[in-house]
Amino acid sequence: MEIFIILPVLCALTLLLLIGGRNAKQLNIVFMVADDYGQACLCIVIRSDDIYPHGALLPQQAVCSPFNKPFLPQYLKKLGYETHAIGKWHLGFCKWECTPTYRGFDSFYGFYQGAEQYYNRTVAGGKDFRDDKQPIMPDTTKYSTYVYADRARKVISQHDKSKPFYLYFPFQSVHEPIEVPVSYENMYSNIKNEGRRKYSGMVTAMDDLVGNVTAALKENGMYDDTLFVFTADNGGWPLYHGNNYPLRGGKVTIYEGGTRATAFISGKGLEKTGYTYNGMMHAVDWMPTILSAAGGTPEKDIDGIDQWESLRTGAPSKRTECIYNLDDMNPPLQGHAAIRVGDYKLIEGYPGLYPGWYKPETETINLQTKQNYINTTNDERYPKQGNVKWLGRELYNLKDDPYEHHDLSLSHLDIAEELSKKMAEYHKQMIPANSPKGSVASNPQNFDGYWSPGWC
Numbered sequence: 001m002e003i004f005i006i007l008p009v010l011c012a013l014t015l016l017l018l019i020g021g022r023n024a025k026q027l028n029i030v031f032m033v034a035d036d037y038g039q040a041c042l043c044i045v046i047r048s049d050d051i052y053p054h055g056a057l058l059p060q061q062a063v064c065s066p067f068n069k070p071f072l073p074q075y076l077k078k079l080g081y082e083t084h085a086i087g088k089w090h091l092g093f094c095k096w097e098c099t100p101t102y103r104g105f106d107s108f109y110g111f112y113q114g115a116e117q118y119y120n121r122t123v124a125g126g127k128d129f130r131d132d133k134q135p136i137m138p139d140t141t142k143y144s145t146y147v148y149a150d151r152a153r154k155v156i157s158q159h160d161k162s163k164p165f166y167l168y169f170p171f172q173s174v175h176e177p178i179e180v181p182v183s184y185e186n187m188y189s190n191i192k193n194e195g196r197r198k199y200s201g202m203v204t205a206m207d208d209l210v211g212n213v214t215a216a217l218k219e220n221g222m223y224d225d226t227l228f229v230f231t232a233d234n235g236g237w238p239l240y241h242g243n244n245y246p247l248r249g250g251k252v253t254i255y256e257g258g259t260r261a262t263a264f265i266s267g268k269g270l271e272k273t274g275y276t277y278n279g280m281m282h283a284v285d286w287m288p289t290i291l292s293a294a295g296g297t298p299e300k301d302i303d304g305i306d307q308w309e310s311l312r313t314g315a316p317s318k319r320t321e322c323i324y325n326l327d328d329m330n331p332p333l334q335g336h337a338a339i340r341v342g343d344y345k346l347i348e349g350y351p352g353l354y355p356g357w358y359k360p361e362t363e364t365i366n367l368q369t370k371q372n373y374i375n376t377t378n379d380e381r382y383p384k385q386g387n388v389k390w391l392g393r394e395l396y397n398l399k400d401d402p403y404e405h406h407d408l409s410l411s412h413l414d415i416a417e418e419l420s421k422k423m424a425e426y427h428k429q430m431i432p433a434n435s436p437k438g439s440v441a442s443n444p445q446n447f448d449g450y451w452s453p454g455w456c
């Protein structure tokens with residue numbers, strides 16, 4: 001697969017930039033985001049009127065991504081783009097105004113929730129699949145990556161070539177449930193652990209999906225004018241066979257294993273190519289960066305920083321600090337805050353479950369029994385449950401110690417204090433999370449078995 005190259009990223013981005021070239025016409029842009037892919041979904045929105053809930057948005061919650069800021073495709077449409085989304089939405093769906101085709105996408109094909117079954121396309125007691133607004137159920141004997149590949153081929157082949165093309169492709173892969181066709185699993189017969197073997201197959205199925213997109217772009221004469229971005233929303237989840245080693249921790253921790261994602265950029269518009277970019281970048285930077293690549297001018301009063309010029313030319317990052325998360329919720333899953341300034345990272349609160357280092361070859365979870373990882377790996381300093389807020393503090397130098405082995409919070413007390421003060425300033429700007437209790441009105445049985453808008 002020519003464009004599938006993996007390197008760590010998110011706060012402290014490492015990017016590989018390939019094949020470049022200048023262009024006069026507007027770029028086509030394919031923005032691919034893998035889910036729970038090896039190296040956290042700690043998405044935060046500050047200075048917003050209606051903040052995203054703690055952790056993951058649940059299907060029964062009457063809330064969606066805030067309306068006070070336009071979405072990227074809304075800006076892109078003003079620049080003449082055709083805009084398509086394929087895959088996972090997970091930005092809320094309780095009313096139509098929350099859903100993709102009301103938020104800047106000309107088309108949508110996928111599911112509204114954060115995860116679902118790869119064949120029967122159900123989650124939490126409801127079916128979940130849409131073609132634009134229409135509830136549908138693709139062939140349930142067909143693995144989802146094949147279904148998404150068919151859709152990608154369709155939107156690419158039907159695209160009006162006189163217009164620039166934007167495809168937002170938030171993959172279902174490789175989030176649990178751990179399901180993959182046996183042909184993919186068999187590619188990894190050397191891996192003894194069943195879950196890890198299947199997860200590895202899922203990664204390869206995702207890789208093939210990327211290959212299908214690039215092949216379709218080539219067949220339709222669009223490839224040479226396309227900029228590709230591949231990244232992940234968070235690290236792998238050890239409980240479901242994701243692995244982030246040698247980084248510490250995984251999804252639901254604030255350590256780098258949960259928060260340092262994977263990325264590359266390839267294609268049209270890049271001036272300097274074939275190198276690894278080590279500048280700092282946060283997930284929120286992608287919106288203004290992609291908008292800038294498309295020829296737009298990002299608004300100034302947003303958290304994201306336009307990094308296009310830096311990535312395009314290899315210039316230093318415009319970002320010198322970033323917030324990983326600010327969350328007042330109690331343990332065990334959340335209740336932590338972290339900030340990076342330069343090479344230093346300060347963690348305050350409970351860092352999250354699975355706080356250790358897990359080598360893939362020692363991975364022992366059995367898919368059937370789901371032997372509990374937490375019991376064997378959790379650090380005794382952290383409470384396993386209950387509402388006791390852990391008031392710990394850790395400081396790491398990520399340049400010298402990227403794997404977070406050496407806590408410097410006592411030996412470098414002055415730096416810890418400085419970062420703590422800075423984080424407190426961010427905390428003052430934070431608007432409390434809007435995380436309502438679930439509503440019975442959301443019940444899919446009210447909507448012919450499908451998770452559907454129309455209840456908030």
Ligand SMILES: [Ca+2]
Nearest residue numbers: 035036041233
């Ligand atoms: Ca995720």
